[in-house]
Amino acid sequence: MRIACPHCGLRDVQEFTYHGDAKPRRPDGLAATEAVMFEYVYLRDNPPGLHQELWYHGSCRAWLIVHRDTVTHAIESVMLAKDLKVGGAA
Template identity: 45%
Template structure:
């Protein structure tokens, strides 16, 4: 599986570390109740199909939002997390 790092180009999946679904980036406020933080840390989705995930590229350190299918492992694209958040 190749993941297109916006900084390094297409790279083998073994250079990346998955960090979870992109919804993990929508963190509760610092003063949010403990239940909100518990849900963020422990109640993760596990979709079958196309999804957006956060991956970190170990070579350049970039954090990416990767658009891929969890069934076929096909990668449709990737962008820097900072660009994804600005566009959202």
């Protein structure tokens, strides 16, 4: 699999580190009970299909949001995580 880094261009996946689903948002510290934090950390849906994932590219130290199909591994889009607006919209 190859990922198109916005800074470096098309690169092999071995240059990147996968950090999981990019959709969940950490609960607010004051409202985060033990049960809420348990659900945030451990209870995740894993349906097949298109996912928004968080990847780190060590070569240029960029955090990326990758829209990837988990069945075919086809990458639909890649963007810098810093360009993602609050709420998940690009």
